[in-house]
Amino acid sequence: DVKVTQSSRYLVKRTGEKVFLECVQDMDHENMFWYRQDPGLGLRLIYFSYDVKMKEKGDIPEGYSVSREKKERFSLILESASTNQTSMYLCASSLRGVNTEAFFGQGTRLTVV
């Protein structure tokens, strides 16, 4: 079974802190994604990576950056956490190709106080 593992289920951080959310997949997938999920807004794409060291901005990249130094790991970085970044963060991975589904991690619920 494909496994996508996010480093934390719950996280509480203070405003202004630098926050790292880690995601690891074990199926050699080329693509990895970070989404943010908020009530009434569904899933919104923050960043997408289609290869090591390659990334593309999604719909809401402001205030975030990403790092993909190894194929299996995709990190989301909140440079200076703010309360409006309190949310559920979902990582996903997939093979390249229009017919392939994405596999999701369990999610990290981040609270910024």
Add this chain to the structure above:
Amino acid sequence: GDSVTQMEGPVTLSEEAFLTINCTYTATGYPSLFWYVQYPGEGLQLLLKATKADDKGSNKGFEATYRKETTSFHLEKGSVQVSDSAVYFCALRAPDFYGGSQGNLIFGKGTKLSVKP
């Protein structure tokens, strides 16, 4: 750009009722279409998919047919159970090319289903 629109929730049904959750899409080219389900406190799981027009995806009693003429992918189940209570997301994936963003999954806003005994 590409987009997915699904019916607003929440939807509340009694056990054994018939379920339809509407989903329509806008996309260039020939996307693949997906339904994902999210149970409380969990990440998203693939429920079913269809990769070309007139394909029917099915799983766990759920079905959806890829209708290119109406750009729709409605989710149906003949008899829902309490255990089907979850949030359902319709999604599309447009044809991708190396170095481009078209490999993204684009999601609808989700429909929360509650099934009462």
